[in-house]
Amino acid sequence: MVTMAATSLADWLCSASDDLLTNLLCARRDLATPPPADSAVLATRASTAGSIARACERLDAATLAVLETLLVAGADTEPVHGARVAELAGEDITVQLDRLRVLALVWGDDEGLRVPPAAREVFGPFPAGLGTSCPDLSASDLPGTLAQVGEDERALLDVLAKGPPIGRTRDAAAEVTDPSAATPVRRLLARGLLLRRDEATVELPREVGIALRGGRVIEDGKLREPPLPVTRRERSTVDQAAAGEAMEFVRLLESLLMLWSQQPSPVLKAGGLGTRELKRVAKELDADEERAALLVELAVGAGLAAASEETTAEWLPTTLADSWLAAPPAGRWLTIARAWLELPRLPGLAGTRDPRDKALAPLSEELRRPQAPTARRRVLQALSELPEGAGVDDVEALVALLAWRAPRWGGRLRDEMVRWAMAEATAIGVVALGSVPAATTQLLAGEQHAAASAMAEAMPKPVDHVLVQADLTVVAPGPLEPELATEIAAVADVESAGHATMYRVGEASVRRALDSGRTAAELHELFRTRSATPVPQSLSYLIDDVARRHGRLRGGTAASFLRCDDEVLIAEVLGSGVADEYELRKIAPTVLVSPYPLAEVLQGLRAAGFAPAAEGPDGRIVDLRPSGKRIAARGRPARRGAAEPTGVSAEQLNAVIAHIRTGDKAARSRRGTVVRLPGGGGADTSATLALLAKATREQREVWIGFVDSHGTAAQRVITPVRVGGGILEGSDNERYPLHRITSAALVED
Known part of the structure; x- marks a missing residue:
């Protein structure tokens, strides 16, 4: 640490150690690009209002309060003794001063502390909520004057002392010199405890504000981190609760993918998912709209679903969905958890309204917020610092803690992002009972395989049997083995989901199983071998009855047909090589069908020496020749938010510091x-x-x-x-x- 007095920030940085410069460039990454020519250039950058504001975003309330105290003491215009700052702060501020020195927001030793003049621009005209100085009050008997004011006057002074020190009132319109004036404002103006700024504004002088705060600038307790009440639980309890939420969320996401496979949701013209479609998804999944919005956002964020590129765009599952569905539950959870951590969007904004009173749609570009991943990691990091098994019972206490740690970060959504992150993390199983389970701890450490293993260990073991009941319901007493779950889902419909899922077998579900190629004998065998209870006769009768009527009327697919009144010509076509190439099949003495498009079949027949013609629905001849080449329409590029700045490697830092040292040497050589x-x-x-x-x-x-x-x-x-x-x-x-x-x-x- 540099302790010698310095007349300027450039001189202080020039004499600083390499370790201090390394810490500075790591903490304030905007100073390193492009590499500063020398310490003077580095000091100039560090002293700009924009750079100071960015540096202050990561400071806690205590450090910001000390910086504001320095501004109150006038350290932006002349050196200030550290003892004076400590007196105004009312507590030991060594830790905060060291932190500010590392960031070059303060320089000099304790006998002459300085801050960049641009810091006053960042904190506004009233740092620490105190007004401008009135030197005349320093020489007066201020405590004695305050002791003479009445209760109504004191109440007004106490409000302004908390900040901001500005008040608007009609009593400021006229000059007042009589201490016994009719209103409290006029009496205070007459005593000099308020200053008249214009006809409608009064201001509390800095000296009065400090006196009302007990001679201190910083409020009592502001230098200390607020407590976070917690409840201790067994780690196994937390892990099991997280596993239960994870399995439920995985099940809902599976249902969403199946729903979109069968009934895709249209994409709004402006992008996103419409309100009506969100309600439909919520109803089909038996979930609230907030949970549905999170599901669709994570389905797309994880790459399991996407908007099609057709003229009428729809939200559809991607090819990745098949491999995700085939993965074990813990692997599926890991994919979701990683996608949530990295998602640069705020699903919680869905349904809220923008400044134009327009509702924000899920999956729309308006939900993009690059700060979202950082906000989630701040929440998880705070929970990870708690003792093992300890959980937060009151989310608002966590909101207050994170607000104290970084008051100037996050903008107007700072506190909402904490609430949304806790709700989303709990729904996904990343947080349970206000605590971080073992799987999340491993995930935050970058140990993905260990995270999946920890979640698999906490999840209930898959069961290999079901309970068939007389009312044709099938109860799964736990998560089924993947193969068994597939077979049961093919022949039964889910009635209620949870830790014990209940299915119902009906005529439609049995027919669905038979449509998929299963036979009645296979269904009887499934329930005979997998049911831990006797199979009721009613179920066997139902399967046999549906199977007896199934398949008597059959249908097939055909992309084109050929018809001809001459059966001899039909036979000639069937005897040619074209029949095998295009899989022609006779379904009537004068009709052939093919699974290939008509244009291809006609082209093959013509190549074989036949002279076919195409006809429309009305029997007229139609021209199937293509009208010209076409290309796929290009989609409008999506707007992207600004990415978080990347870190600076050790090699880059060493190169930048060497660059600065070389520039300093050149500057000294030129001057000396x-x-x-x-x-x-x-x-x-x-x-x-x-x-x-x-x-x-x-x-x-x-x-x-x-x-x-x-x-x-x-x-x-x-x-x-x-x-x-x-x-x-x-x-x-x-x-x-x-x-x-x-x-x-x-x-x-």
Whole structure:
């Protein structure tokens, strides 16, 4: 840590250690791109209002309060002693000052603390909720004056002391000098405890506000993190509760994919899923609309469903859905949990209204929020810090804790994102009973296989039997083995789902099983071998009765037909090679059918020497020749939100710091050494080349000014190794194009 006094941020950074610069560039990643030419450029960037605002987004309420206290003390205009800041804060602020120094939001030792002047722009005209200073009040007996005010006046002062210190009132219209005026505002104005700003505005002076706060700027308790009440439970209880929620969510998502397979939902013209369709999905899945919105968002977010690219777009399952459905339950949960963690959208916004009072639709672009993954990880990280098995009972306490940890992050949806994340995580099984189960702990650590294994361990073991009852219901006493679940779902309909799923066998469900190719004997065998209870006669009679009537009337598919009154010509076509190639089949003495399109069949017949013609529904001849080439319509590109900034690698940080140190060396050399160019004045091209050639021969250091690839002017001190081919090569292996060098000078010893 740098402890020496510094007159400017640039000087302080120039004398800082490499570790401090590394921590600074890691914490404030916007300062490293493009690499600063020297410490002066780094200090300039760090002192801009935009960069300061970004740095403050990750500060907790205590550190922000200390920074505001520094502004109240005037550290943005002149050095302030640390003892004075600690006095105003009312507590020890060493930890907060160290944190602010790491971020270069404060520099200097405790005898002369400074903050960037632009910090006042970030916090506004009233940092810490205090008004502007009135030096005359410092010399007056302020405590004695406050003791003389009445209760109504004190109540008004206490409100303004909490901030903001501005109040609007009609009593400010006239100048008042009588302490016994009719209204509290006028009496306070007369005593000088309020200042008149204009005809309708009064302001509480800073000195009065501090006095009313007991001589402190920061409210009592604001420097300490709020408590988070928790309840201790056994880890196994948490894991089992999470597994139960995970299995239910997986089941609902399976049902959604099956629903969209059979009855796809249309895509709105503006993108997304319409309100009516969301209600339909919720009704079919027997879930509320919030759960339905989360399901459709995660189905698309995980790649299990997508919008088709047809003229009338629909939401349909993708090919990934088949492999997901074939995976074990724990593997399916892992896919959902990962998709939720990485989803840059807020499903909780579905159904809310935008500033134009338009309802926001699920799957629409308006739900995209790049901050969403960070918000979810903040919630899970806070829960992971709790003792094992401890869970949060009150979500609002968690909201308050995370708001204290980062008051300026997240915007207006900061607190809502915490509530939505807790509700969604609980629904998915990522959180249970307000606690993080073992599977989620592994997932956050990046151990995906361990996460799936932990969830599989917590899930109930699959059962290999069902209970068939006399009323034709089939009870699954737990999650069925995949093969058994498929067979039961083929012959029975789900009546109620949960830990024990109830199915019902009916005429329609038996017919569905027979339609899929199963026989009556196979259905009898299924219930005989898999039922832990005797199979009722009513079920056997039902299967036999449906099977006796099934398939008596049959149908097939055909893409085209051929008809001809001449049976001899029909026989000739069947005897040709075209019949085998296009799978022609006779269904009547004068009619042939084929599964191939009519245009292909006619083309094959013509190639074989026949002269067929195409006819329409009315029997007239139609022309099937294509009218021209077509290409698939290109979809409108989706709008994307700004991605979270990526981290900076150790190699990149070392390169940036080396770049800054080199620039600092060049700046010091230029200031502290007599710099001469051949001929005395400014250098032209020939003089510059002559100077560089001389420095190369004599192996002397040379100062160069140049413009880098980002268009930024920079300076370096190097020892030239070679000049030629339009390139100056230094001993540090750096290469400088000659056309970018603006000036050069020998560095004198």
